Amino acid sequence: MSIKSGGELDRRITLQRASTVLNAFNEEISTWQDLARVWARKRDASDSQKIELLAAGQVGSFRVSRFTVRSSILTRSITPVDRILHDGVVWQINGVKELDEGRHRFIEITASRDADNG
Template sequence: MPGAGKLDRKITIRRFTSVPNEFNEPVETWSDFLPNIWARREDVSDGEKFAAGQVGSSLRSRFVIRSSTASRTVTPVDRLVHEGSTYNIHGVKETKEGRRRFIEITAVKDND
């Protein structure tokens, strides 16, 4: 798995938040939770789907990041942004490198 030199990409983890506006009404938005963190990316699979007469394609990737107190709170409710593309997180787990060294995030982006 990765050593420090193999983390050669920058990603941002975004989290859905709700903040009040000037009328104290909740405004829901995606905000940067972990901005510009180093990661390693490995594309796992790509695919096409045909539904209701439409064609779509997607790319499944694995991103490995350093484990930290904040990165251990990442869940599939969050989103990942890499090179201008937004990925939906499908899974988060600790790698086999040893306890609390690295986190592996499996994420999918739609190519449509």
């Protein structure tokens, strides 16, 4: 499904990356750092796409969606070790690809979350 206009990017998501910071005791702790808030289009994946994730080792009850964002230096750097925060729910990134439509203007991020949370 192609994007015909930027108006279809109607969801606000936060892209996050794992980082290490020092706590009050000067100990390193792992945390998530916000990289950017961007506009996105969200589309739920079909059941056949969910079956592909099950075959790849995803277990339990989960939801899969595809988030389409504008291509930028930052969005092109997103990998499956990063994550998405959308409407207070954490989405684990399963894959990232550049879309061929419109001179590579968009990035599609496939992500999953626990269906029981959110």
